[in-house]
Amino acid sequence: xxxxxxxxxxxxxxxxxxxxxxxxxxxxxxxxxxxxxxxxxxxxxxxxxxxxxxxxxxxxxxxxxxxxxxxxxxxxxxxxxxxxxxxxxxxxxxxxxxxxxxxxxxxxxxxxxxxxxxxxxxxxxxxxxxxxxxxxxxxxxxxxxxxxxxxxxxxxxxxxxxxxxxxxxxxxxxxxxxxxxxxxxxxxxxxxxxxxxxxxxxxxxxxxxxxxxxxxxxxxxxxxxxxxxxxxxxxxxxxxxxxxxxxxxxxxxxxxxxxxxxxxxxxxxxxxxxxxxxxxxxxxxxxxxxxxxxxxxxxxxxxxxxxxxxxxxxxxxxxxxxxxxxxxxxxxxxxxxxxxxxxxxxxxxxxxxxxxxxxxxxxxxxxxxxxxxxxxxxxxxxxxxxxxxxxxxxxxxxxxxxxxxxxxxxxxxxxxxxxxxxxxxxxxxxxx
Numbered sequence: 001x002x003x004x005x006x007x008x009x010x011x012x013x014x015x016x017x018x019x020x021x022x023x024x025x026x027x028x029x030x031x032x033x034x035x036x037x038x039x040x041x042x043x044x045x046x047x048x049x050x051x052x053x054x055x056x057x058x059x060x061x062x063x064x065x066x067x068x069x070x071x072x073x074x075x076x077x078x079x080x081x082x083x084x085x086x087x088x089x090x091x092x093x094x095x096x097x098x099x100x101x102x103x104x105x106x107x108x109x110x111x112x113x114x115x116x117x118x119x120x121x122x123x124x125x126x127x128x129x130x131x132x133x134x135x136x137x138x139x140x141x142x143x144x145x146x147x148x149x150x151x152x153x154x155x156x157x158x159x160x161x162x163x164x165x166x167x168x169x170x171x172x173x174x175x176x177x178x179x180x181x182x183x184x185x186x187x188x189x190x191x192x193x194x195x196x197x198x199x200x201x202x203x204x205x206x207x208x209x210x211x212x213x214x215x216x217x218x219x220x221x222x223x224x225x226x227x228x229x230x231x232x233x234x235x236x237x238x239x240x241x242x243x244x245x246x247x248x249x250x251x252x253x254x255x256x257x258x259x260x261x262x263x264x265x266x267x268x269x270x271x272x273x274x275x276x277x278x279x280x281x282x283x284x285x286x287x288x289x290x291x292x293x294x295x296x297x298x299x300x301x302x303x304x305x306x307x308x309x310x311x312x313x314x315x316x317x318x319x320x321x322x323x324x325x326x327x328x329x330x331x332x333x334x335x336x337x338x339x340x341x342x343x344x345x346x347x348x349x350x351x352x353x354x355x356x357x358x359x360x361x362x363x364x365x366x367x368x369x370x371x372x373x374x375x376x377x378x379x380x381x382x383x384x385x386x387x388x389x390x391x392x393x394x395x396x397x398x399x400x401x402x403x404x405x406x407x408x409x410x411x412x413x414x415x416x417x418x419x420x421x422x423x424x425x426x427x428x429x430x431x432x
Contacts, residue, residue: 042083043100043135043164045183050142052076057159057186058145063194064232065151067127077144078185080131080164084138097137102167105131106182111147111160111189121149121158126187131164147189154272155193155233161186195303196231197238197270202277210310211280211297217315218286225309226275227267227299237302238267240278245293245313249389250367251338253322255293255313259283270301282313289322290315290340290417291388320424321413327429328396335394335428341415343386344368344379350412351394351428359398359409366390366415379416390415396430406432 045056051074052059058076062068069075084097105128113119125148132141143164165171165182172180199208202224215221229235240262245255263279270276280297293313300306324336341347348363368376369383377383396404413424 042180043103043166043183044081044083045164045185046079046081046140050076050078053078053185056184057188059188059190060145060147061190061192062147062149063192064149064153066149068147068149068189075144075146077130077142079140080135080143080183081140082135082137098169099137100135100166100169101133102169103131103133103135103164104167105162106165107161107163107184109160109162111158111187113154114157114159116154116156119154119156119158121147121153121160121189121191123160123162125150126160126162128162145187147187149189149191153191153232155191158189158191159186191232193233193303194231195233195235195301196229197235197299197301197304197307198228198230199297199299199307199309200226200228200275202226208309210312212312212314213280213282214314214316215282215284217284217288217290220281220283221313222279222281224277224279225297226277227270228275229270229272229301231304232272234272235270235301235304236268238270238276239298239300240265241298242280242311243295243298245282245295245311247289247389248292248294249289249387249391251289251322251389251391252324253289253293253338253389255282255285255288255295257295259285260295260311280311284313284315287322288315289338289389320422321411321426323426323428324391327431329431333396335396335430337392337394337411337413337428338389339392339413339415339424340389340417340422341366341387342379342417342419343382343388344377345416347390347413347415349392349394349414352410352412354408354410359404360394361399362392362394364390364392403432404430406430 047056048054058078060068060076082100108123108126110123111121127146127148129144131143135141161184163182163184169181171182200206201208208225211223211225213221213223227238242257242260242262244257247253259282261281267276295311296308297311298306298308320339322338328335337349343366346365350358351360352358367387368378369386371377371383377386398404407430409428411426411428415422
């Protein structure tokens with residue numbers, strides 16, 4: 001029995017169990033239990049009976065924000081019995097058979113975390129179903145138990161209890177100190193781990209949608225985030241990494257991930273509800289074009305869904321011209337010339353030999369993006385996807401289509417940058 005006092009024997013129940021398995025056909029002849037009439041009945045919860053009951057404890061598992069089950073997904077239950085005097089193992093004290101007509105749950109306790117008693121699942125979250133109001137003498141009932149685990153409950157082992165009794169009959173004690181008319185069962189819940197993490201603002205408790213850093217070419221630029229443990233268990237083996245940064249313009253320039261350092265890049269553990277500060281630093285290459293470069297910041301931890309946010313670098317100034325290949329060594333090669341220019345503005349490129357004679361020229365308008373309605377953007381109102389840099393290809397020929405000779409050429413670019421007309425010059429070497 002699940003009696004929490006002297007008396008009761010699981011071994012005796014094994015002997016008398018057969019007497020309890022069949023309903024009592026003559027229960028109507030017994031009166032209701034009444035302590036005023038001096039009639040005692042005995043209400044018991046069977047040890048090691050039902051489903052997921054070990055000894056006098058019912059065992060449950062479940063995640064935060066859900067209800068519990070047993071380890072194989074079936075609802076847990078215990079067996080409640082109204083004992084009668086025909087049970088041979090109860091001859092050590094005298095009582096008369098009776099019917100219980102007003103059964104209810106009493107003595108509910110919170111489920112307390114074994115490792116941290118300051119944490120608890122409220123008693124009202126223990127859900128008892130199928131409890132009969134009426135239980136005749138000699139009858140038994142299967143009663144199911146589950147627990148609603150609040151969202152955010154820490155992982156761990158929680159233990160509480162409740163009792164069953166009759167509101168009219170009351171309870172009594174035998175000469176040996178055993179409680180009669182009431183029995184108690186413990187409830188153990190294992191709250192499973194739900195690892196979870198988030199990338200949050202370094203200074204306020206808000207999720208971050210992107211990390212934006214800003215700097216000049218040839219300098220180092222840094223930004224800071226926090227990695228937050230939003231799960232219900234310590235977060236282990238946390239790793240923070242970054243991808244390459246690619247120009248948002250069509251020039252195709254890439255700042256490799258090797259130019260990005262993360263401090264600190266890994267943590268062995270982050271406590272529940274705690275955060276860890278992380279600094280991301282980009283070593284901006286010298287001579288790179290100004291504009292926006294986009295990559296991804298990745299954060300992962302053991303068992304948690306990996307998180308990622310855009311990592312955006314804004315280069316505020318740069319060398320005027322960037323060559324993809326200088327010198328150009330292929331006889332049939334193409335020189336690619338990149339430079340900054342505002343969306344929707346005109347640009348012109350001139351290529352001169354060392355005598356000052358124009359060899360090649362081209363011009364165009366920087367792509368200004370598209371509006372939400374699908375219309376082209378303008379210099380005054382660029383649309384989504386607008387370029388802030390241009391990539392021009394020179395096929396190493398003059399304006400007549402003839403191939404140019406080996407030598408040094410002067411590239412001159414006229415464009416508008418940050419609203420100001422800009423003239424940039426640089427030398428390009430061609431090797432045939």
